[in-house]
Amino acid sequence: MVRQASLFSQLVALFHRGQFFNLVYRHQAERYAKGFSSWDHFVAMLFCQLAQAKSLREICGGLSCCLGKLRHLGVKKAPNKSTLSYANAHRPWQLYRDLFYQTLDTCKMAGPGKHRFRFKNKLLSLDSSTISLCLSLFPWAKFRRTKGAVKLHLLLDHDGYLPTYAYISNGKKHDVTIARQVPLSPYSIVAMDRGYNDYQLFAYWTENQIFFVTRLKDNADYTVVETRSVPYNRNILADELIRFNGYYAQKRCPHLLRKVVVWDKEQNREIILLTNHMDLGATTISAIYKDRWQIELFFKALKQNLKVKTFVGTTENALFIQIWTALIAMLLIKYLSFKAKFGWSLSNLVAFLRWNLFTYRDLWGWIDHPFDVFPIRPESVQNLLPFKGLGQHQLRMGT
Known part of the structure; x- marks a missing residue:
């Protein structure tokens, strides 16, 4: 007798149905719905991400061929292509955004409570990634003359490397514009690349006791106010306090900042870092900026393992729903x-889930011992196994 539902059913069961329907009511997502509920819509889009479905046909066909296993998901019927397409175009994408933040709260409770550094400040990374689009299919996402694009802006928490803030904008919007909107708590440390250089932003963060670590622009004009001693036998070349010289630079950022010059052995070059944190060691400042690479790895994993480069709908609403569902799946x-007790890499976990979505296994036993937990056979098939005279066609048909 099968005592477990499929892996996909157990994954979907991790989402609180009551909280989900509260979101549906808040956003009025089913005001004009007829038969195809928001829960069915969410299950279909989550299946698109975990099963790597490339089109509406694959989503609907994949769910239809597993119809007997959908009752554990709370889904009565697999959707038609036209129904799913209409839902992607008209259901509010804000529902999936709020579901993302609800899921984030659950992940934070399960994740590690501390980053790898000794200081107690919250460590974050801020960056964006451009998602290229075909301008003829996505005319609303005009980026350049012949190209379309949207930007996914993320704030990554280094406690478990979870995205704590996400924003989707058009490709033309500058990163600094979004950085001004990102909610940051006092005494947190934000690591970012050179694209976020803005003196007014630096001054705002400094005045609100928010620390940052970034790279200094090559053409920055400044005066060295104080030279600090550098640690012996480290990759630190200089540690200085500086003040900007330009009229507008001084007007926008009159504060004293810190410049740390690091020698990168792998690239054989100097990296000039800029920060407003005066107390941490220069080696720690260098390690913070190096750990910023984790957000680049997050974007790489997101694009390689989930569906955020090709889309099953061409409207802005459909694209936003698919990207937010990808973040929820992540x-x-x-x-x-x-x-899991097993040492999963993220790519292997995604691949193994895709291969076993509709197999009857205990989810928690499987993620701990993926090669020791065997799939459970349905009772109807077990009863047929002793009859060796049955052909393969009869066995499949259950006759």
Whole structure:
């Protein structure tokens, strides 16, 4: 007798149905719905991400061929292509954004509570990634003359490397514009690349006791106010306090900042860092900026393992729904990796889930011992196994 639902059913069961329907009511997502509920829509889009479905046909066909296993998901019927397409175009994408933040709260409770550094400040990374689009299919996402694009802006928490803030904008919007909107708590440390250089932003963060670590622009004009001693036998070349010289630079950022020059052995070059944190050691400042690479790895994992480069709908609403569902799926995968005793890499976990979505296994036993937990056979098939005279066709048909 089968005592477990499929892996996909157990994954979907991790989402609180009551909280989901509260979001549906808040956003009025089913005001004009007829038969195809928001829960069915969410299950279909989550299946698109975890099963790597490339089109509406694959989503609907994949769910239809597993119809007997959908009752555990709370889904009565697999959607038609036209129904799913209409839902992607008209259901509010804000529902999926709020569901992302609800899922994030659950992941934070399961994840590690501290980053790898000794200081107690919250460590974050801020960056964006451009998602290229075909301008003829996505005319609303005009980026350049012949190209279309949207930007995914993320704030990554280094406690478990979870995305704590996400924003989707058009490709033309500058990163600094979004950085001004990102909610940051006092005494947190934000690591970012050179694209976020803005003196007014630096002054705002300094005045609100928010620390940053970034790279200094090559053409920055400044005066060295104080030279500090550098640690012996480290890759630190200089540690100085500076003040900007330009009229507008002084007007926008009159504060004293710190410049740390680091020697990169791998690239054989100097890296000039800029920060407003005066107390941490220069070696720690260098390690903070090096750990910023984790957000680049997050974007790489997101694009390689989930569906954020090709889309099943061409409207802005459909694209936003698919990207937010991809972020929800990433949180789900992170949650499983936090709970697992097995040393999963993210790409392997995504691949193994895709191959076993509709197999009857205990989810928590499987993520701990993926090669020791065997799939459970349905009772109807077990009863047929002793009859060796049955052909393969009869066995499949259950006759």
